Amino acid sequence: MLDRAVIDALFPADLPEPEHWEQQYPARELPEGALVTRFGPSPTGFVHIGGIYVATIDQDLARRTGGRYLVRVEDTDQSREVEGALEQFERGFTYFHLAADEDTGRGGAYGPYQQSARERIYLTYVRHLLRQGKAYLDFATKEELAAITQRQQATKLPTGYYGSWAIWRDADPADVQAKLDAGAPYVVRFRAPDDTGARARFTDAIRGPLEAEANRNDVVILKSSDQSPRLPTYHFAHAVDDHLMRVNLVIRGDEWISSVPVHQQLFDALGFEPVTYAHIAPLMKQEGGSKRKLSKRKDPEASVDFYIEAGYPAEAVLYYLRGLANGRLAELPLEQALAEPIRLEECGVAGPLVDLVKLDDIAADHIATLSGADILAAVRTWAERFDPELRGVLDDEPELALRALAVERDGVENPRKDLKKWSDFRPVYGFFFPRLHAAVTGPDDERIAALGVDREVVQAVARDFAADYRQLDDGQEWFEQIREVAAKHGFARNAKEFKKNPDAYPGSIREASQIIRIALTGSTRSPDMHAITQALGRDEVLSRIEPLTK
RNA sequence: GCUCCCAUCGUUCAGCGGCCUAGGACUCCGCCCUUUCAAGGCGGCAACGCGGGUUCGAAUCCCGUUGGGAGUACCA
Numbered sequence: 001m002l003d004r005a006v007i008d009a010l011f012p013a014d015l016p017e018p019e020h021w022e023q024q025y026p027a028r029e030l031p032e033g034a035l036v037t038r039f040g041p042s043p044t045g046f047v048h049i050g051g052i053y054v055a056t057i058d059q060d061l062a063r064r065t066g067g068r069y070l071v072r073v074e075d076t077d078q079s080r081e082v083e084g085a086l087e088q089f090e091r092g093f094t095y096f097h098l099a100a101d102e103d104t105g106r107g108g109a110y111g112p113y114q115q116s117a118r119e120r121i122y123l124t125y126v127r128h129l130l131r132q133g134k135a136y137l138d139f140a141t142k143e144e145l146a147a148i149t150q151r152q153q154a155t156k157l158p159t160g161y162y163g164s165w166a167i168w169r170d171a172d173p174a175d176v177q178a179k180l181d182a183g184a185p186y187v188v189r190f191r192a193p194d195d196t197g198a199r200a201r202f203t204d205a206i207r208g209p210l211e212a213e214a215n216r217n218d219v220v221i222l223k224s225s226d227q228s229p230r231l232p233t234y235h236f237a238h239a240v241d242d243h244l245m246r247v248n249l250v251i252r253g254d255e256w257i258s259s260v261p262v263h264q265q266l267f268d269a270l271g272f273e274p275v276t277y278a279h280i281a282p283l284m285k286q287e288g289g290s291k292r293k294l295s296k297r298k299d300p301e302a303s304v305d306f307y308i309e310a311g312y313p314a315e316a317v318l319y320y321l322r323g324l325a326n327g328r329l330a331e332l333p334l335e336q337a338l339a340e341p342i343r344l345e346e347c348g349v350a351g352p353l354v355d356l357v358k359l360d361d362i363a364a365d366h367i368a369t370l371s372g373a374d375i376l377a378a379v380r381t382w383a384e385r386f387d388p389e390l391r392g393v394l395d396d397e398p399e400l401a402l403r404a405l406a407v408e409r410d411g412v413e414n415p416r417k418d419l420k421k422w423s424d425f426r427p428v429y430g431f432f433f434p435r436l437h438a439a440v441t442g443p444d445d446e447r448i449a450a451l452g453v454d455r456e457v458v459q460a461v462a463r464d465f466a467a468d469y470r471q472l473d474d475g476q477e478w479f480e481q482i483r484e485v486a487a488k489h490g491f492a493r494n495a496k497e498f499k500k501n502p503d504a505y506p507g508s509i510r511e512a513s514q515i516i517r518i519a520l521t522g523s524t525r526s527p528d529m530h531a532i533t534q535a536l537g538r539d540e541v542l543s544r545i546e547p548l549t550k
Numbered sequence: 551g552c553u554c555c556c557a558u559c560g561u562u563c564a565g566c567g568g569c570c571u572a573g574g575a576c577u578c579c580g581c582c583c584u585u586u587c588a589a590g591g592c593g594g595c596a597a598c599g600c601g602g603g604u605u606c607g608a609a610u611c612c613c614g615u616u617g618g619g620a621g622u623a624c625c626a
Contacts, residue, residue: 040626042625042626044625044626074626076625076626077624077625077626079625080625080626138624142624145623145624149623153551156551156552157551157552158551158552158553158622159551159552159622160622187624207555207556210554210555211554212553212554212555213552213553213554217622219623220623220624221624222624223624224624227624231624233623233624233625233626234625234626237626253620253626254555254556254619254620255619255620255621255626256620256621256626257554257555257620257621258553258554258555258620258621258622259621260554279555281555281556281619282619282620284619286560286561291618291619292618292619293619293620323562323563323575324562324563326563327562327563327564327574328563328564329563330562330563330574330575331563331564331574331575348562348563349555349556349557350555350556350557350618350619351556351619351620352561352562352563353561353562355561355562355576355577357561357576357577358561358562358575358576358577359576360576361575361576361577362576368589408588408589412589413590414589414590415589416588416589417588417589418587418588418589479585482585483585486585494584494585495585495586508585509585509586510585510586511586512585513585513586514585514586514587516585517585517586517587523587524586524587525586525587525588526586526587526588527587527588529585529586
């Protein structure tokens, strides 16, 4: 073991003792059973939808029990940091209503909430462990480490830094001193307790009792001394931060299960009360015949920006996610499901595939419950960032927008489910606005041509329709106009008749009405035509028919 | 390789020893409604990976096997 003086010389002289931090961050005064949770995003990329999933659970549990929900930025790997990640986090959290009770922006008594700003705290505890001989200095180079791993693999031994492979574990203090004098960089490793064959046991809040081999690896706890700031590895930061922030429930992805044995040893060595763990099954993605974790790099839908850019309502996404976590919530109506508690013991243990088709369905259902005014407000907000032209049009003609949205929505028992996300507004309702409408160019327009009606007939229908056009209030009467024109030009009365004898007619009433629909909306799909003409007004209707008459 | 975790329709959630000839939702396919596309209504296809136990009785418990996932970093 190293002399205390040698150890202390490695740290700032004014570095506080553990008691200092213990007093600065006392136990929280919270009601019995209050859960303190934390979400720890790492700024090595965008927030993952799986992060939203976990953060939702963190927030729900804390709120529900009168506890606290923290967001702590886990930026101990400065080399992998991505520009703009923090801003992206904030966008994501804001969009999904997941703002923390305590974080860097909002502050809190247990900060800083960014690991890179907690260097001194970590150093205190590293020194503490060093002084007790529970940690040691390791000068092994990258090459030496690689060689060790290689030899272990060759002999089919477990890889790692342990036992006789741990070349600096029981090094002669004189050798250590010599390295130090030579200015060699070192890391600090945790001295794994020597309990070969022991089992590590713990109870996961989701999975129940779990066990594994006790850890015997001397994991790195403090990264290389040639870097500044000197930061800890995840394992050590987890122990120190969650203890000092008085977190009592750690919810994280199940890729951490295998690290629990190390974490237990670390908590124990540090003299910390153990925390409860809840390991969540990660969101998956179908690839070929198998599943794999949703990947930030390969899957666009892994990023929260995907949902924000497309304009999925946050409530719909949250509802979907909660349903994945607790099946019970998926059976409830959205509003109720959002208000009901998430229960850890009901969380699934196998990773669910994210199903965008299902999300679409949920979102369409949800938007169908909204009023035209609410939809307009949401679309305007979305368009401000993602479709400025649409935003401008909406601002200029809010009344028209409202009239458009009212079609088959206001006063209807089953509103039309044609909007899954805000970006659908333009393709579905854009035609209402003259500035966004892609008018037909004439009888040869390919959308019209696709109907298979002779161009002369199209022209004739359009001419006759326009010539006698009346802007009627009654939908039935209004449609009679199409019927009359269709009959006059020999269209079949219904699709069946036409199908029976296609050569006898230029088309059926179906084709006749589609001619008008395409002229009016530019598409074969649209809300009720009569309602559309009401919203558009007589002049606009006629001007949209007009190109077909030439 | 080693160590963990997991396993019900295509997807998702339910089922926690008999109520299961396995249920709901999404998808898909029919049919109805209808001037189109939708929406809506009705109906249908479709699963307990496999093999052993335990038990009067197993999707449910145990063991094995297969398959999938994760970890095995000075990444988190």
